Amino acid sequence: MDDDDWDLHAVVRGCAAVIATSAAPTLPTTDQNSFDFLKDDNGTYFQGLQEAYRELCGDAPSPPTITTAGATSMFSLPVTHSVLQPRQGMVHILKAPLQMNNLQSQENIHFNNPRLGSSSSHSFPATNPHPNRQRRRKNQQMKIVRQMTQEELSADSWAWRKYGQKPIKGSTYPRNYYRCSTSKGCAARKQVERSPNDPGLFVVYFTGEHTHPRPTHRSSLAGITRSKLSSPGRISAAKNNNKGNLNMISSSSSPAGFTPSTTVVAAENNEVEMAEDEDGGRDDDDENIFMIPNDDEDLFKGFHDSDDHSSGAGGLCTSGSLASPPWMNTGSAANAATFRGGG
DNA sequence: CGATTTTGACCCGCGC
DNA sequence: GCGCGGGTCAAAATCG
Numbered sequence A: 001m002d003d004d005d006w007d008l009h010a011v012v013r014g015c016a017a018v019i020a021t022s023a024a025p026t027l028p029t030t031d032q033n034s035f036d037f038l039k040d041d042n043g044t045y046f047q048g049l050q051e052a053y054r055e056l057c058g059d060a061p062s063p064p065t066i067t068t069a070g071a072t073s074m075f076s077l078p079v080t081h082s083v084l085q086p087r088q089g090m091v092h093i094l095k096a097p098l099q100m101n102n103l104q105s106q107e108n109i110h111f112n113n114p115r116l117g118s119s120s121s122h123s124f125p126a127t128n129p130h131p132n133r134q135r136r137r138k139n140q141q142m143k144i145v146r147q148m149t150q151e152e153l154s155a156d157s158w159a160w161r162k163y164g165q166k167p168i169k170g171s172t173y174p175r176n177y178y179r180c181s182t183s184k185g186c187a188a189r190k191q192v193e194r195s196p197n198d199p200g201l202f203v204v205y206f207t208g209e210h211t212h213p214r215p216t217h218r219s220s221l222a223g224i225t226r227s228k229l230s231s232p233g234r235i236s237a238a239k240n241n242n243k244g245n246l247n248m249i250s251s252s253s254s255p256a257g258f259t260p261s262t263t264v265v266a267a268e269n270n271e272v273e274m275a276e277d278e279d280g281g282r283d284d285d286d287e288n289i290f291m292i293p294n295d296d297e298d299l300f301k302g303f304h305d306s307d308d309h310s311s312g313a314g315g316l317c318t319s320g321s322l323a324s325p326p327w328m329n330t331g332s333a334a335n336a337a338t339f340r341g342g343g
Numbered sequence B: 001c002g003a004t005t006t007t008g009a010c011c012c013g014c015g016c
Numbered sequence C: 001g002c003g004c005g006g007g008t009c010a011a012a013a014t015c016g
Helices: A003-021 A033-038 A046-057 A150-154 A270-275 A297-304
Strands: A065-069 A072-076 A090-094 A143-149 A160-167 A174-180 A189-194 A201-207 A289-293
Touching: A143 A150, A150 A201
Parallel strands: A072 A289
Antiparallel strands: A065 A072, A090 A143, A090 A289, A143 A201, A160 A174, A174 A189, A189 A201
16 A cells, blocks of 8 residues: 555655755654665765665766755756756656755654654544545655656556546646556556646656556556557547546557657646745645756666666666655656546 | 446545 | 645446
8 A cells, every 4th residue: 555655755755854954864764764775874865865866867977966945955966967957857756845944853854644653643533434545644745746748658668547537726737647557556656737838748746656566568467458548449439538638548569668858848837836845835736856857868767668678677676675766657648638527 | 347437426634 | 623625436437
């Protein structure tokens, strides 16, 4: 389920706080292994982050920069800039808003995780009619945000199953919710919506982790037969065509088709701008950012198409400590999007 | 028949 | 405490 996922987010949250405050203490959690790759020998994370970046990017032209922007701190992993601007070709790994302006001590690095037995004020009642429903505080979620073209979305070897669609207030287009269908217990999810600034682009949020290796052949996966955007029967004839939903597509024919450097563009959508935390407020979308430069093709080859290089199930996933964030995997594509009611 | 999509309802975090 | 908004569930419909 999402339990591990939650822990990871909590760890990352703490890690970000540590870096942002330069305090660099050890993580106040028992589940530190998940992000040990960010930790150095001194028990801090700054060095580890740099190393992690080197793992991801190979020969990075410059070391990763930990920077702060206004009231919000963020990781910035520049390739060609010492400090990249958020809009200059970044993939944003969003996390919960740390409210760094209020973060003064490690005590503030607090995990509102009921499953960690910490300070959460929320827990599922015993009478929960949906005991399997795993919810976490919005600001506890870690997201990776990417802007992708339809081609990019199609270049995905993961199998995604749509489980919801919601109109988002203030957004022209609805948001579509997908979860990984490769493995039943897989917590990997993604949200796809059209960029409000460029309907030709899609803003994709990746959350959760894949609990299984990347499938080598989509054709062997359950459900892929209906996840083809290009399928005339499904798209043009199906009832959802006129609704403009974001439909999944599979991409078994293009296992190596992902070319992030050409398509992952500057983050100009509203979500990412909010993620910049310009107002330093407490908006739900006002999340801390773990930014990775999208113009580093190797980086995303590693994340998205590592198996293209015969690296097995995720080239970066070389250890059990989240060497390869599974939520970095690209998702399926989307078609035209309009509101559907409800919600 | 099995898997996915659709879609209304439900749940819950969060701001006021 | 209340209401809004977002995320998820799950039954029905659909497809191959």
